[in-house]
Structures are given as C-alpha cells and as structure tokens.
Amino acid sequence: MELRTFDNLIAQRSEEPEVKPESGKQVAKSPATNPIKVETRNLDFFYGPLQALFGISMAMPEKSVTALIGPSGCGKSTYLRTLNRMNDIVEGTHIHGEVMVDSEDIYSSQVDVVELRKKVGMVFQKSNPFPKSIFDNIAFGPRIGGQRNKKELEEIVVRSLKQAALWDEVKDRLHSSALAMSGGQQQRLCIARTLATNPEVILMDEPASALDPASTSRIEDLIFELKKNYTIIIVTHNMQQAARVSDFTAFFYQGRLIEFGTTRDLFTTPKEKQTEDYITGRFG
Amino acid sequence: MSDVFQRRLKRRQRTSRIFELVCLLSTWFGLVVLVVLLTGLMLKATGTWDPTATGAAKATENWLTPTLLTNHMSSDPERAGMVASIWGTCWLILMTALLSVPVGLGAAVYLEEYAHENWVTRFIRLNIANLAGVPSIVFGILGLTAFVRMFGFFGDPTAIGVPLGFGMLKIPLPFGKSLLSGAFTLSLLILPIVIIASQEALRAVPQSIRHASLAIGATKWQTIWHQVLPASLPGVMTGIILALSRAIGETAPIIVVGAASYIRFNPGNIERMSELVTKVDGLLLVPSSQYTVMPLQIYNWVLNSPDPEFKNVASAAIVVLLAILLLMNGIAVYIRNHFSKRLDW
Numbered sequence: 336m337e338l339r340t341f342d343n344l345i346a347q348r349s350e351e352p353e354v355k356p357e358s359g360k361q362v363a364k365s366p367a368t369n370p371i372k373v374e375t376r377n378l379d380f381f382y383g384p385l386q387a388l389f390g391i392s393m394a395m396p397e398k399s400v401t402a403l404i405g406p407s408g409c410g411k412s413t414y415l416r417t418l419n420r421m422n423d424i425v426e427g428t429h430i431h432g433e434v435m436v437d438s439e440d441i442y443s444s445q446v447d448v449v450e451l452r453k454k455v456g457m458v459f460q461k462s463n464p465f466p467k468s469i470f471d472n473i474a475f476g477p478r479i480g481g482q483r484n485k486k487e488l489e490e491i492v493v494r495s496l497k498q499a500a501l502w503d504e505v506k507d508r509l510h511s512s513a514l515a516m517s518g519g520q521q522q523r524l525c526i527a528r529t530l531a532t533n534p535e536v537i538l539m540d541e542p543a544s545a546l547d548p549a550s551t552s553r554i555e556d557l558i559f560e561l562k563k564n565y566t567i568i569i570v571t572h573n574m575q576q577a578a579r580v581s582d583f584t585a586f587f588y589q590g591r592l593i594e595f596g597t598t599r600d601l602f603t604t605p606k607e608k609q610t611e612d613y614i615t616g617r618f619g
Numbered sequence: 620m621s622d623v624f625q626r627r628l629k630r631r632q633r634t635s636r637i638f639e640l641v642c643l644l645s646t647w648f649g650l651v652v653l654v655v656l657l658t659g660l661m662l663k664a665t666g667t668w669d670p671t672a673t674g675a676a677k678a679t680e681n682w683l684t685p686t687l688l689t690n691h692m693s694s695d696p697e698r699a700g701m702v703a704s705i706w707g708t709c710w711l712i713l714m715t716a717l718l719s720v721p722v723g724l725g726a727a728v729y730l731e732e733y734a735h736e737n738w739v740t741r742f743i744r745l746n747i748a749n750l751a752g753v754p755s756i757v758f759g760i761l762g763l764t765a766f767v768r769m770f771g772f773f774g775d776p777t778a779i780g781v782p783l784g785f786g787m788l789k790i791p792l793p794f795g796k797s798l799l800s801g802a803f804t805l806s807l808l809i810l811p812i813v814i815i816a817s818q819e820a821l822r823a824v825p826q827s828i829r830h831a832s833l834a835i836g837a838t839k840w841q842t843i844w845h846q847v848l849p850a851s852l853p854g855v856m857t858g859i860i861l862a863l864s865r866a867i868g869e870t871a872p873i874i875v876v877g878a879a880s881y882i883r884f885n886p887g888n889i890e891r892m893s894e895l896v897t898k899v900d901g902l903l904l905v906p907s908s909q910y911t912v913m914p915l916q917i918y919n920w921v922l923n924s925p926d927p928e929f930k931n932v933a934s935a936a937i938v939v940l941l942a943i944l945l946l947m948n949g950i951a952v953y954i955r956n957h958f959s960k961r962l963d964w
Contacts, residue, residue, distance in 0.1 A: 419834065421830070421833070421834060424830070424833065426735070449836050449837070449838055450836070451836075452833065452834055452835065452836040453835070453836035456834065456835070457834040459827065459830065459831065459834075461827065463825075463827035463828060463830065463831040464831075465828060465831065465832070465846055466828075466849075466850055475832070475835060475837075475845070476835040476836060476837075479835075479836070479837050479841050479845065480836065525831070528831075528835065529834075529835070532835060532836055
C-alpha cells in the first residue's frame with residue numbers, strides 16, 4: 336500500500352472526492368457531521384495550587400480520531416487523563432468547568448468512575464501488560480465486570496485480539512505469559528485489553544512513541560480501522576503521525592488550547608502564528 | 620600513553636583486585652565458620668568423634684537415630700526422644716503463621732495502598748520499625764500478661780466453645796500456658812518483620828500495573844486483590860519465611876509464656892500424620908493444649924539434665940532442628956522462584 340507520508344496525506348486529503356452512495360452501502364459520513372461524543376467546556380485543571388490547564392473548550396465528534404499535539408509539558412496528557420478521570424488517582428487535583436461524555440458531566444457525584452472507565456478506555460505510552468497470560472490479560476476487564484461464562488470470555492478474547500490485529504500471531508499461545516511478547520505486540524495487547532470492555536471512546540497517550548517504525552505503522556493502521564467504530568483521542572509528539580491518522584487536530588501550548596480544527600486545515604492553513612511556528616519546526 | 624598514566628593505572632587495577640579479594644574472603648569466612656560448626660555438630664551427634672566426651676565406651680555412640688524422632692522424653696539418654704517438641708514446634712509455627720500473615724499483610728496493604736501521607740501514617744511506620752528491634756523477652760512478658768493471664772480479668776478460668784462444622788473448639792479464658800498464648804505472643808513478635816517485608820514487596824510492584832488495572836474499570840480493591848498482591852507474592856513469601864524462621868528459634872519468650880519443660884504427650888494426642896484427619900477431637904484440643912518446642916528441649920537437655928550424656932542427645936536434636944529449618948527455607952526459595960519466574964519486568 337502507498338506509504339502514508341505527511342506530504343502524501345495532505346495532498347491526498349486536498350483531492351478527496353466525495354463518496355457516492357452505492358446500492359446497499361451507506362455513505363461514508365465525514366466525521367465532522369457526527370454527533371459530539373466528548374466535550375470539555377472551559378476546563379481548568381489544578382495539581383494542588385498549580386494550574387495546568389486554562390479554559391479548554393473542545394468538542395470531539397464520535398467515530399473520529401482527534402490528535403492532541405504540542406511541545407513537552409504543554410498539558411496534552413493531563414487533558415487526556417481528565418477525560419477518564421485518571422487524574423483522580425493523584426492527590427490534590429481538582430477541576431473547574433465541565434467534561435462531558437455523551438452530554439453527561441463525568442465529574443458529577445452521580446457518575447460511577449468505574450463505569451466511566453469501562454466506557455472510556457486508555458492505552459498508555461509504555462505498554463503495561465499484566466504479568467499474566469495473554470488470555471488473562473484480556474479477560475480481566477470482562478471478569479471483574481462480572482462475566483463468568485467461559486465460552487463468552489473466550490469469544491470476547493478472540494474478538495478483541497482480532498480487532499487489535501494480534502490474533503494470528505498469538506492464537507497458538509493464548510496461555511503463555513504476556514511479558515514474553517515484543518514491545519509492539521505488547522502494545523497491541525494493551526489495545527485488545529481495552530477493547531474487551533466494549534468502550535465507546537479510546538484514549539491513547541503516545542501509544543507508539545516507544546516502538547520501532549514497523550510496529551508504529553501497524554498501530555496507525557489499527558487506529559484507522561478502529562475509528563469506524565470508536566471515538567479515538569490520541570496524544571502524539573509526532574506531527575507526521577497526527578497528520579497520518581487523525582481527522583481533527585488540537586494544538587496545545589503551555590496549558591492552553593491554541594487552535595483546533597480539521598487536520599487538513601490546521602496543517603495547511605493554520606490560523607494562529609504559534610501553530611504555524613510549531614508545525615514548521617521553529618520551536619518544540 | 621604516558622608513564623605516569625601507566626603507573627597510576629596499575630595502581631588502580633591492583634586496588635580493584637584487592638577489594639575484590641576482601642569481598643570474597645568476607646563471603647567465604649561466613650561460609651567456612653558455618654561448615655565447621657555443622658561438621659563438628661554432625662560428628663558429635665553421630666558419635667563419630669567427640670573431643671569433649673568423658674568416659675570411654677559411650678562416647679562413640681550414634682545419637683542421631685530414628686528413635687530420637689519417635690520417642691518421648693525419658694530420664695534414660697538412650698531412650699530419650701523429641702517427638703513432643705517436634706509436633707509442638709510445628710503446631711506453634713502453623714498457628715503463628717495463621718495469625719500473623721493476614722494481620723501483617725493487611726497492615727502492609729493499608730500502609731502502602733490506602734494511607735495518606737500525614738503525621739499519623741509516619742508515626743505508625745516509625746513504631747513498626749521500632750518494634751522490629753524490641754528484645755524478644757519483652758514480648759514474652761507482654762504475652763504473659765496479656766494472653767496467659769489476660770490482666771487478671773477472668774478470676775476463675777472459664778472456657779468458650781466455638782462450634783465448627785465437625786466439632787466444638789474449646790478456647791480457655793484466660794489462654795493460660797497453651798499453644799494459643801505461644802502463638803499469639805510469637806505473632807506479635809514477628810508482625811513487624813512481616814509488615815516491613817510485605818511493604819517492600821508491594822512497593823516493588825510498578826505503578827503502571829495499577830494504572831492499567833484502574834483504566835480498565837477495576838475498583839481499587841479489585842486492583843489490589845487481582846493484580847498487586849499476586850505480583851508481590853515472591854517478596855511477601857520471602858518475608859513470611861524469614862519471619863517464621865526467626866519464630867522457630869525463639870526460646871526466651873516461649874519459656875515466659877509457659878512452654879513446658881517436661882512433657883510426654885503431643886498436643887491433642889496426635890501421634891501420627893494420619894491422625895490429623897481421623898482424630899478430629901484431638902485436633903480440636905490442640906490450641907488449648909500444653910506444649911514444648913525444639914529450642915527449649917535442646918536447652919533443657921544441655922543445661923538442666925542430671926545425666927551429662929544428654930549433651931550428646933542435644934547435639935543430635937540440634938541437627939534435627941537445623942534440618943527442619945533448612946527444609947522450610949528450601950520450600951520458601953522454591954515457592955519464591957516458581958512465582959517470580961512469571962514476573963520479569
């Protein structure tokens with residue numbers, strides 16, 4: 336398949352023809368017209384007395400990929416973690432503003448954090464499989480959710496592994512240790528593990544930054560496939576990666592959202608000077 | 620390369636080799652001392668060679684016989700055995716483990732996973748570290764007051780019956796000079812060790828595992844129970860075995876808490892392994908039973924016996940004690956290796 340490079344992709348997107356409906360097939364909708372899945376309104380985030388995010392307002396449509404880019408320390412990972420309340424683990428953090436998933440404020444007291452995290456899954460920068468078998472890794476989510484039926488667990492594991500493009504490589508050794516796999520395989524296992532709980536949103540915090548280029552492109556192919564069914568928000572340091580996989584891009588700088596728009600627009604005609612400086616490599 | 624450099628390089632290499640030699644000697648020194656002691660012990664116990672023997676004929680007798688393990692105490696050194704103390708030690712260690720492991724592990728989990736960092740937590744940690752260094756006789760006196768006599772709360776000794784599925788477990792109040800007192804006292808003694816070792820083991824589990832588990836939608840307790848505790852198992856096991864090894868050898872607190880010096884029955888009258896399942900009423904009598912332990916038995920044979928021949932029996936008994944200790948540690952190392960093979964992060 337044609338190499339999806341930065342320039343290629345931008346050129347491709349500029350010439351994208353409109354999709355004509357074929358008989359029996361649904362028209363591929365542009366994600367921009369999809370209903371909003373995740374939204375933050377005027378989000379301020381504090382680590383104790385230190386403010387890390389300033390008034391972030393952003394709406395991400397469902398079944399699309401949004402990339403968060405920006406230099407180190409600009410708040411992208413912090414922002415990502417507010418979306419599934421993983422920041423609650425750190426002592427002394429609090430927010431102002433609203434974070435809405437499916438138009439429901441996830442920081443309200445009625446929301447069960449455990450249920451939220453089943454719906455909004457997360458893949459971390461460095462793959463962190465449990466020190467158990469591949470099967471047990473993936474079955475962990477459904478099991479603690481109450482699923483005891485062996486057959487159904489097997490089905491879930493097989494489905495998740497196929498979705499994560501890992502099935503063919505491990506189908507003969509489902510009960511061997513997950514730690515015996517390569518880095519790229521472990522990361523795909525983590526993705527499969529997240530998929531096993533049937534999330535609707537998948538958050539990815541630099542999922543390929545610790546991987547070699549071959550594994551990286553496999554993960555990117557995976558993201559491309561997954562976005563048909565899931566809303567994906569991905570933090571990345573790699574601008575080319577953002578351009579390759581995402582529909583929307585948000586540029587963060589020093590805790591503020593500088594610009595947000597479709598990937599094509601942000602990379603070809605950025606509105607803010609800071610955005611343009613970052614993209615062209617003048618800083619960061 | 621200049622001359623000065625070469626000379627200095629040679630000096631550095633020489634220093635390096637000397638340091639390596641010093642470390643090697645330190646290691647071997649400990650090992651050599653241990654081997655010498657053990658060999659001397661074995662020679663004396665089997666009667667091969669006894670430099671301290673008085674009297675001609677009996678000096679070369681083998682004292683490490685099977686009857687040592689099956690007979691009860693006797694005033695005749697040739698018929699004396701230590702079976703009561705072997706069973707006593709085993710029961711005592713079992714009960715101590717059952718008491719100290721859940722409490723110790725629970726405390727470690729609380730301190731590592733749930734406690735907030737404030738002065739209360741720091742105070743608790745400090746106290747646990749201090750308790751690890753308290754002399755064991757102090758625990759003995761504590762045990763005497765709190766468990767054997769229970770502060771004099773019960774004027775006349777009573778008992779409560781705990782109905783279990785297969786019979787009634789009798790618990791005397793106060794505990795008196797029973798295995799219960801000994802087990803509770805030893806549990807307190809080794810609790811700080813168990814807590815500290817478990818804390819270290821829990822700390823060694825990477826945070827990334829906890830984050831991954833929470834991100835999948837597990838509660839904090841589910842994360843601890845399904846991921847953190849299994850992952851910390853090798854370290855926890857090591858701590859428990861170390862603690863129990865220390866408990867096996869404790870004599871002073873055990874004497875204070877009332878282990879018997881002369882006893883000719885096993886706790887619950889259980890004589891064979893098979894009777895563990897058949898003699899259920901004996902099993903129920905074990906916690907309230909009087910007992911003796913191996914270190915105490917050895918102590919009595921060495922110092923409190925009228926017949927000086929008993930010193931040789933004592934040597935043989937020491938060999939038995941060390942063998943059991945070695946067995947325990949061997950099992951621990953095996954269990955630890957088995958579980959840590961799965962955890963190579």
